[in-house]
Amino acid sequence: MSEDVGSAVAKRLNDVGPSVAVALEFPMGSYFDVLRGLVDDFAQGQKLSCVYITSAVPATTINASLEALEIDTTNILFVDTISQMIMGDMERASNKIIYVESPTVLENVILKVDFLSRRLKGAPMLVVVDSINSLAIHNDTKMLSEFLHVLISGLSAKEAYPVILSIKEQLRPEVHEMLNLVCDQVIDLGHAE
Amino acid sequence: MKDTAVRARCITGIEGLDSILGGGIPTGSLVLVTGVPGVGKTSLALEFAVRGAAMGERSLVLTTVERPEKLIASVPEFDFFDHRLMEKGMLTFLELSDFLNGSSISGRPETSEDFSKLGENISKYILEHSIKRLVIDTYHTIFYGIKDDSIPRDLLLTLSETMYVKNCTGILVADANPSTSIESIISDGVIILGNLERRSDLLRTMQVLKMKATCHSRAKYVIDLTTCGVLVTPLLRGGL
Numbered sequence: 001m002s003e004d005v006g007s008a009v010a011k012r013l014n015d016v017g018p019s020v021a022v023a024l025e026f027p028m029g030s031y032f033d034v035l036r037g038l039v040d041d042f043a044q045g046q047k048l049s050c051v052y053i054t055s056a057v058p059a060t061t062i063n064a065s066l067e068a069l070e071i072d073t074t075n076i077l078f079v080d081t082i083s084q085m086i087m088g089d090m091e092r093a094s095n096k097i098i099y100v101e102s103p104t105v106l107e108n109v110i111l112k113v114d115f116l117s118r119r120l121k122g123a124p125m126l127v128v129v130d131s132i133n134s135l136a137i138h139n140d141t142k143m144l145s146e147f148l149h150v151l152i153s154g155l156s157a158k159e160a161y162p163v164i165l166s167i168k169e170q171l172r173p174e175v176h177e178m179l180n181l182v183c184d185q186v187i188d189l190g191h192a193e
Numbered sequence: 194m195k196d197t198a199v200r201a202r203c204i205t206g207i208e209g210l211d212s213i214l215g216g217g218i219p220t221g222s223l224v225l226v227t228g229v230p231g232v233g234k235t236s237l238a239l240e241f242a243v244r245g246a247a248m249g250e251r252s253l254v255l256t257t258v259e260r261p262e263k264l265i266a267s268v269p270e271f272d273f274f275d276h277r278l279m280e281k282g283m284l285t286f287l288e289l290s291d292f293l294n295g296s297s298i299s300g301r302p303e304t305s306e307d308f309s310k311l312g313e314n315i316s317k318y319i320l321e322h323s324i325k326r327l328v329i330d331t332y333h334t335i336f337y338g339i340k341d342d343s344i345p346r347d348l349l350l351t352l353s354e355t356m357y358v359k360n361c362t363g364i365l366v367a368d369a370n371p372s373t374s375i376e377s378i379i380s381d382g383v384i385i386l387g388n389l390e391r392r393s394d395l396l397r398t399m400q401v402l403k404m405k406a407t408c409h410s411r412a413k414y415v416i417d418l419t420t421c422g423v424l425v426t427p428l429l430r431g432g433l
Contacts, residue, residue: 101394102394104391104392104394105394105396106429107396107415107426107427107428107429108396108415108417110426111415111416111417111419111424111425111426112417114424114426115417115419115421115424118421118424119421140431142431143429143431144431145431146429146430146431147429147431150426150427150429154426
């Protein structure tokens with residue numbers, strides 16, 4: 001099952017190519033399989049750097065989880081929108097993590113992605129938004145759709161791979177509709193068992 | 194003829210700003226960059242000068258309050274700041290006193306003669322060193338203690354004329370009121386940097402209020418001051 005989801009993610013993304021905004025909808029139980037598929041199978045297979053926007057849990061936690069899964073995190077850079085808001089620990093000395101004050105400052109998220117893209121000097125990159133559900137806790141749908149539109153447009157021009165993660169159990173109908181509107185493809189990765 | 198000709202653009206090198214301005218500032222313009230403290234005026238002005246020097250345009254930064262080294266230290270350490278530009282004379286930092294030829298004991302202009310000399314010497318320097326970009330940071334502080342309103346106006350007119358004739362593009366960093374100040378009236382362009390409070394977040398914003406001979410957006414943009422320079426993105430309106 002694990003290998004299936006991970007391989008399916010990598011295969012679907014390989015099929016769509018760059019500059020195509022993809023929303024991945026999947027059950028909570030597949031979360032780590034999806035991450036493995038994205039970061040390990042797809043990004044490393046394509047030799048992409050990864051910019052990982054996290055709004056659900058701190059970047060340090062995601063990074064530790066990936067390392068626990070024995071996934072190489074060398075080429076992953078994080079935009080952490082949650083640690084500062086919850087006054088969590090922040091690794092200021094780390095070159096891997098950039099902090100944004102809160103998940104409500106969506107413009108700053110776009111600017112940090114732009115900054116990291118410049119730091120990568122135009123190298124091909126996968127940009128993961130984890131997740132639309134957690135961003136929807138802090139922002140209304142209009143704001144989110146505008147954010148994704150601006151983010152995706154900028155990334156498409158850079159031939160990046162924008163991927164928006166969406167947990168099915170937490171997905172409100174209006175957010176699902178919005179994803180259909182702003183993303184080029186919404187990929188359904190199965191239902192909760 | 195010169196007045197009717199389409200002026201070339203001075204590419205600021207600040208990607209987002211050039212995009213807003215349709216390619217850059219009209220060459221020979223004097224642009225006021227104004228806003229409250231801490232919004233990024235000096236960062237933007239320095240990037241303009243450094244990027245220009247890197248593109249082969251001799252740039253002069255005139256500091257009026259801080260020593261040049263302190264001014265440089267106060268902005269993000271730009272990745273693109275090549276110190277060899279200073280050694281080659283492409284990028285020069287000077288202080289106010291360097292233009293007064295010792296005529297003022299305090300090192301600051303005090304009399305109308307001092308101000309005339311300052312204007313003349315800056316113009317002369319621009320001509321003799323083929324300066325194509327000038328930054329004055331900050332303009333208002335030159336006039337501390339000066340009651341006569343005609344002095345800042347006259348210096349501004351002198352600078353404006355020099356910039357136009359010499360095809361030198363200038364940025365005046367100031368905290369002038371963009372609606373009423375003489376600087377915003379005389380300047381060819383006005384860029385306002387500010388803070389926008391939304392819920393409990395504070396965003397740094399940029400808005401081009403005026404740029405002569407330019408069809409430009411007058412919308413507010415959000416900026417970030419980074420080691421890659423000033424980055425710009427549209428202000429999201431959904432929640433406003």
